[in-house]
Structures are given as structure tokens and as C-alpha cells.
Amino acid sequence: MKLSSDLRAFEGRIGYEFKDPELLIRALTHGSISSSTRPDNQRLEFLGDRVLGLVMAERLLEDDPKSAEGVLAPRYNALVRKEACADVAREVGLGEVLKLGRSEQKTGGRRKLALLGDAMEAVIAAVYRDAGFDVARDMVLRLWGDRIGKVEADARDPKTSLQEWAQARKLAPPKYVEVAREGPDHAPEFTIEARLDNGKVAQARANSKRQAEQAAAKALLDALESAK
Structure with a gap:
């Protein structure tokens, strides 16, 4: 299957080219436009949330081998919550390629925090499914970038x-x-x-x-x- 030019451009922004383009399409398909033959991204979102969590937990432990769990947990929460995912999604222009139903498009779905955050997690899972954990981890760390080092030690939701x-x-x-x-x-x-x-x-x-x-x-x- 050949991806459209806008999806190819999106691959360039996240720094990964899919071997199975269907995974990317599914990751970008919201429930408002899904069907029996076109599944939405909810299951991938569920998986991506766990992949993101493991990536961040691993990195925080590596970067700070002495801090207790009580210190690390707030930093972790700040990095994996929907707001952080949505911020990254906006930076890579994910909203521009989201596949939404007409009602969601009319109500500004491409800018909604929840939709962007969920889709970003689904994209992480799609990369994980397509290329494995190491590649997904590298993409996450690249996209989250300075957020990881700058997250405050006393970050609280x-x-x-x-x-x-x-x-x-x-x-x-x-x-x-x-x-x-x-x-x-x-x-x-x-x-x-x-x-x-x-x-x-x-x-x-x-x-x-x-x-x-x-x-x-x-x-x-x-x-x-x-x-x-």
C-alpha cells in the first residue's frame, strides 16, 4: 500500500518510515470515522501508553540512579500524561493527518487535547509493532527531547x-x-x-x-x- 504525500511528510516529521503503512493509518483513525473494515486507534493507544511508560521509566532510572521512587514518580507522570503527548503531537503536525468523522472536524477535533494525545500514543504503538521496542524507544526519546531533562523534580499533576x-x-x-x-x-x-x-x-x-x-x-x- 502506498501512503499519501501528507502521510509521507508525517513520517519524515517523526523520523520513521513504516514497512506496514496500514499500521500508521490505523493509528491515525479516530472512532468517529471507523467501521467494521476500518478499525480505529483505541487498541493501539492502549499499547502505546504502555510503551511510552516503559521508555520514560527506563530513561528516568538511567538518568537518576540515586533518587527514590517518590521523587521519580512525579517526573514520570509529567512526561507520560496526555498533555505531554498532545504537545508532542502538535509539534509533529499530527492533527493535520488525523482521520476524523465530519462531526469531529466541525468541532475542532484536530486541535483537541484528548484526540491528539491518544493518537500520539497510537503512533508510538504502531512504530513498536512495525519495528520493535528499540526503534520505538529511539523515536519517543527524540520527539520528547529536552522535556526529559527539563522536567522538574517536584513536578506534580x-x-x-x-x-x-x-x-x-x-x-x-x-x-x-x-x-x-x-x-x-x-x-x-x-x-x-x-x-x-x-x-x-x-x-x-x-x-x-x-x-x-x-x-x-x-x-x-x-x-x-x-x-x-
Whole structure:
């Protein structure tokens, strides 16, 4: 099978040419356009998440042989979370080659964090399936680049940081309440409100509850910081 010119250009941006082009096409196929003869990228995303995790865990252990797990874990989380994957996806122009249904295209699917992050993980799995772990690892390390060395030792996801903020002030753990859900079943958008016992709240929207909770926690942390 011969790939289109835009997919060939994408191969150039990630630095890998597929022996089995069908793997790349599947990695870029969103559920909104899949069919019985055209599978989507969900299974590859599941695998790619694990490949990415192993790559980053291995690299962090190599780069810092003395730190305890409690120090390494936040760095690891910062490198493998959907936000990081989506950032890399944007850098390589993944959104431009995503295969989406009409509804997703109309609602800005090529720019959505969840879709980009999932597809990036699927591409990692596709490379792993096509060429093995060593090649996939080399691609991941190349694309993540300076992020690995620059990740902060005290990196925390926003929900963890907000919980620690509350605990330090003897408040109950933050609550996350779903206040709205919109969009079709295959591409929902959640609005989540983060709440603290002191009455402070903040809302955020995203394509998954987890991402919306993280975004709401970050919004609340930013508000607390600006109020100092």
C-alpha cells in the first residue's frame, strides 16, 4: 500500500518510515470515522501508553540512579500524561493527518487535547509493532527531547498539588463535580467544577473527566496563587 504525500511528510516529521503503512493509518483513525473494515486507534493507544511508560521509566532510572521512587514518580507522570503527548503531537503536525468523522472536524477535533494525545500514543504503538521496542524507544526519546531533562523534580499533576495545598491548610480533600456533559457519545465534553471547603471553586471543560478534573484543579490553583 502506498501512503499519501501528507502521510509521507508525517513520517519524515517523526523520523520513521513504516514497512506496514496500514499500521500508521490505523493509528491515525479516530472512532468517529471507523467501521467494521476500518478499525480505529483505541487498541493501539492502549499499547502505546504502555510503551511510552516503559521508555520514560527506563530513561528516568538511567538518568537518576540515586533518587527514590517518590521523587521519580512525579517526573514520570509529567512526561507520560496526555498533555505531554498532545504537545508532542502538535509539534509533529499530527492533527493535520488525523482521520476524523465530519462531526469531529466541525468541532475542532484536530486541535483537541484528548484526540491528539491518544493518537500520539497510537503512533508510538504502531512504530513498536512495525519495528520493535528499540526503534520505538529511539523515536519517543527524540520527539520528547529536552522535556526529559527539563522536567522538574517536584513536578506534580494539578490534582495532587491542589490536594497537598488543602491538606497543608487542614481542609478536606478537593471535590470534583460534573456540572455538564455535552456532545455525542463518541466525543463528549465534560464540565467539571473543583471545590474546596473554604468556598473556592473553579471550572474547566475537556473531552474526558480526568482531563477536565486536572484542568479545573489547575484553574483553582492559579486562582489561589493570584489571590495571594
